Amino acid sequence: MTYMAIALSMLMAISGGIGIDMIYTELQRTKVQNTLDRAVLAAADLDNELDPETVVLDYMDKMSLGGALSDIDVDEGLNYRVVTADAAVTMPSNVLKLIGIDTLAATAHAQAEERLNKVEISLVLDISGSMDDYDKLENMQNAAGEFVDTMLIDGNEDLVSISVVPYSEHVNAGPEILSFMNVDWMHGYSHCIEMPNSVFDTTTLDLGRQWEQMQHYQFNYSAYNDRSDTVCPRYDYERIRPWSQDARALKQQIGQLQPRAGTSIFLGMKWATALLDPSTRPIASGMIRNGSVDDAFEGRPLDYDNEEVLKTVVLMTDGKNDRSHRIRDWAYDSESEYAHWNRYNLQYFLNHRVYNYRPSDYYYEKYNAQTGDALLSSICSAAKDQGILIWTIGFEVEDHGADVMRACASSPSHFFRVNGIEISDAFSTIARTINQLRLTQ
Numbered sequence: 001m002t003y004m005a006i007a008l009s010m011l012m013a014i015s016g017g018i019g020i021d022m023i024y025t026e027l028q029r030t031k032v033q034n035t036l037d038r039a040v041l042a043a044a045d046l047d048n049e050l051d052p053e054t055v056v057l058d059y060m061d062k063m064s065l066g067g068a069l070s071d072i073d074v075d076e077g078l079n080y081r082v083v084t085a086d087a088a089v090t091m092p093s094n095v096l097k098l099i100g101i102d103t104l105a106a107t108a109h110a111q112a113e114e115r116l117n118k119v120e121i122s123l124v125l126d127i128s129g130s131m132d133d134y135d136k137l138e139n140m141q142n143a144a145g146e147f148v149d150t151m152l153i154d155g156n157e158d159l160v161s162i163s164v165v166p167y168s169e170h171v172n173a174g175p176e177i178l179s180f181m182n183v184d185w186m187h188g189y190s191h192c193i194e195m196p197n198s199v200f201d202t203t204t205l206d207l208g209r210q211w212e213q214m215q216h217y218q219f220n221y222s223a224y225n226d227r228s229d230t231v232c233p234r235y236d237y238e239r240i241r242p243w244s245q246d247a248r249a250l251k252q253q254i255g256q257l258q259p260r261a262g263t264s265i266f267l268g269m270k271w272a273t274a275l276l277d278p279s280t281r282p283i284a285s286g287m288i289r290n291g292s293v294d295d296a297f298e299g300r301p302l303d304y305d306n307e308e309v310l311k312t313v314v315l316m317t318d319g320k321n322d323r324s325h326r327i328r329d330w331a332y333d334s335e336s337e338y339a340h341w342n343r344y345n346l347q348y349f350l351n352h353r354v355y356n357y358r359p360s361d362y363y364y365e366k367y368n369a370q371t372g373d374a375l376l377s378s379i380c381s382a383a384k385d386q387g388i389l390i391w392t393i394g395f396e397v398e399d400h401g402a403d404v405m406r407a408c409a410s411s412p413s414h415f416f417r418v419n420g421i422e423i424s425d426a427f428s429t430i431a432r433t434i435n436q437l438r439l440t441q
Helices: 002-044 052-062 136-151 175-179 197-201 247-256 265-274 278-290 335-343 346-353 369-385 399-408 422-434
Strands: 069-077 080-092 103-115 118-126 160-167 182-184 210-212 241-244 309-317 324-327 363-367 389-395 415-418
Touching: 002 052, 002 080, 002 103, 052 069, 052 080, 118 136, 118 265, 136 160, 136 247, 136 389, 136 422, 160 247, 160 265, 175 278, 197 265, 197 369, 241 247, 241 278, 265 309, 265 369, 309 399, 309 422, 363 369, 369 389, 369 399, 389 399, 389 422, 399 415, 415 422
Parallel strands: 118 160, 118 309, 182 210, 309 389, 389 415
Antiparallel strands: 069 080, 080 103, 160 241, 324 363
């Protein structure tokens, strides 16, 4: 019994010793792995101007692990840096040497990258009349300007294209974009096209079909003959600015925006997705030939299955889809009538120049809130089906507007509900996430 007890005691001591060896080895491995992870993450940061290998060595040296590095590999180009490193620490065993294992090794492998992929962004900004309340417009302009600066940092311009899509009750595409489309032109006062409900099921913009030009008129004042807030925004700075890398020009245009008319979020979103869809590539190429889009963006919008591109929409609103009216065809079917409604606000004209009239004789409701919500849902779904990343910002919205924008976003975490200057935090978070640094292995 005494011999058996001694033998069991020795076995327990050996087992305990082996356990201590293994625990010590794991502690060392954890220390090496954690240090190596931090080292390669710092070295891969494109904002870091130091030699990546030097950064890794410095991190390891400060943890007394400089001799542990066995390999460092740096792969970098204009828009990316990948840092890979291996390390190993060898230590003598205490008990395992009794069975012929004299040393133990703690090994680690880490890889980190920062990759500024080609990014195509549609920045969709609400300029409806309610943006005139308090400081909403100014707060939005500041936040959007900071977003542009973050995305178009030095050395990043040829990789990132931003299309600004201002929208209110309609979207002014501008004469140049529409010159590459088959538009049934009626007038030259403004440049919007009507979008049939069927086109909201797809991100494609069919350049082969004939598009109806939007009527040019205003319908929101009865006391005086104002014509500055037309249903189709009429001013140059309210036009879409597509595929741009000119931060100064983008911010200048954003700074000029003024509140106008009603809210049709779905129309802004349709144009936003179209500018990310390869179907509009002929428009981009044409504008490059015209000198209004930079040569670096030839071939954009890139194909959806191109692994080098991130397509994303940043959609903000301060409200919800609303009603929108159109003049009946009989009152809008000749050049003289186009000119007439350019001279007169519709509601003012009806109240002051027409007697015993019924409103429905002159106009009808084309969209209401329910239709707008349904069309927005359709185009958001079509975009997500194509892999477009959708961020939405509900800026001082009511619950219904928040629910609609949350549903449009790629996920609940891609939706921001903010007030006041919080809108800057939302835009900043989105910009940082697009340019995020990630540990890949």
